[in-house]
Amino acid sequence: MFAVILREFRLLLRSPALAGLVVLLPLLMIALLGGIFRAGIPTGMAVAVVDLDRSHLSRSVTRMLDAAPELQVTHHALSLSEARGLIVSGDVRGAIYLPQGLERNVTRGERPEIVTFYDNQHMSAGSLVARGARNAIDTALAGLRLSIRQGQGEATVQALVSIQPIALQSHALFNPAFDYVHFLLAALVPTILQIIAAAGTAYAVSLDFGPGRHPQVLARMAGGVLPAMLGKILPYTCVFVLILGVSDIVLYGLLAVPLRGSLPMMAMGAVMFVLAAQLIGALAFVLTRDMGRAASIIAVITAPAFGFMGLGFPRDAMAPLAQAWGAVIPGTWYVELRIDQSLRATPTDLSVTPLLWLGCIAGVLAALLFVQLLRLQRRIKAAS
């Protein structure tokens, strides 16, 4: 078996295609993803203001909007239809409508409406606009209410209490900076690695077990088909775990993603995850004995895997069948473990579940592969 492992490492050094796929490609992809999300929380979404009042109040609301970190007032539209056109064509992400007579109606106590329109097709940008505008307008109105009360002779401190009888102190659990980049990267890196580990392993296996190749030579070298296959898989396990480790050092070290959990558990999960992903690839190839069809199987399982992890749309809210499909993909459990043990500081006893799932998935895949290899061994024996 060690002879095969050594041979595999030599092969890796000699073959640019193989080295490119299993080393360069994952590193490049991880760097690319890191680059996309490096800037962190999006700020400065362009918005238009439709100011039909042109009063002191409307100008102060506009100033507040522009001061909100989420927003940047880039356009002043003359009508709602003009603002809508700006949103549709993508010049702005939303528009705030300040109706004619705003200031006058406020002083008269007629409660005029301030309307925020936002592009909810681009939900992430749109919800930022809505939140920024809500806070900015709230601040502007609170200032107004405060000055009314002060005008009636109330002390500032008392007025502050009066305008908000119930104070909501909201806390963002596990993510105080409200930075989704950590979560996205914690899930995207394993997703990409899962694709590459499965496909790369299938490719490496195809080089020796494919049509026109001679697995029996390898089997003789290792003393059996099973050790031969292990010798093919394990070198890449090292490579992928190492890549995961390097990306984690960058993520938790340089990008300062918090790490508040058990490192041994994360490491154990990483090894099992890589192995399970590789077994998907190896099994796909051994079953089809054709790299093209194996790649299609791998694509179907690993390419849509991100959606099933529940980072965007939560797993709990999915249909039972979608939850079940997600549950048999190793990445789902590894990402849960990763997020739990790094960002959420989950008690370790709760993280046993994802580890068990990873173990089960890897075990079942290994058993299936074993059965296939026994068949192959029989075929080789019959041939010789």
Next chain:
Amino acid sequence: MKAVISALLAELRGIFSDRQVRLIILAALVIYALVYPFPYRAELLRDVPVVLVDLDRTTSSAELARRIDASEAVALAHDAQDMVQATRLVHERRAYGVLLIPAGFERALLRGQQSPVALYADASYFLMYQRVMQGAAVPLRQLGAEIEMGRLIASGASADVALAQVSPAAQVEVPLFNPAAGYATYVLPAAFILILQQTMMMGLALVATRRRAGNGHPVWRVLGRMGAWVALYALLLPLYLIVLPALYGLPNLATTGAVLMLGLPFVLATGLLAQCVAALFRKAEVVQIVLLALGLPFFFLSGFAWPVEAIPAHLNTVAQLVPSTPAIDGLVRMTQMGATPQQVAHAFWHLWGLVGVFGLFALWLEISGRQSRSPDTDAAR
């Protein structure tokens, strides 16, 4: 003309006679179209479970809890004695928020002091966090306004003056284009375009890696192939971009003609890019794996799910070279937001620009003969 047609037929033969290419282009359509949208079928989050930690246990705290429980977004599914117990529930993912009403909540209200309430929302899931905040903040604000108004009226103000003072202007938020904030409506229109691009690139790049040297002038050969792609995708593109979305109940505000108008340069640019990719990586297996790995980065680079404002400028420049970037922007704006072709003209010209650039590359590859290796060299590897 004869050279164009023979190249066209050769390309179509290349696509349909290769089982692997058939598998990618046709079977992938079925599988991806079923598997990809699968997680998002539920569309909306309702009654997100939240833990209530009521340390006050008075009529006022019960009233507050009742109102929050009644909101559509959240349900107070668990009662906990203290924060330790509540946090455990959140860690177990059995709840996504904690509402803490401290002791003395009612007393402070009755004495006219400010009475704080704490809401801990699980921010590891963006959508959950939003729903929990929404579900709790609106009833809280309402209750607060009612209390302030009650106090004003008690001190002798008339009801409408009190209302105007509590809330001098009404704040209205109008979500456009996806009013229900459905997740499928949000992500699927863009995802279908990306899937189309990736499967098409994979298939056509495979054909390119296995192509024998053709005859006729290089210009005619490239043109003939482009004709083959257009012929094939004249069927597949409407399937992905019109029929599939309709099956999933997504709105479509654009005319078929408008979709096809943007679809044509999109198909051509993707096909030509596939030629360049094939020449770059040469081996069919490698091309497939690389494109598989690039799917997600392409999606996030397109500026759809992750706002383009937050993508570093140099990466954004690179992103403009990928056909899906302008195609997703233009097509989503037309089909989901009702943009007119004039309003997405930038995407249209952008795509034709890519056709020009990749076309020149493909032509250069064809002339320098880098693709026309005979199949024997492949087998010899």
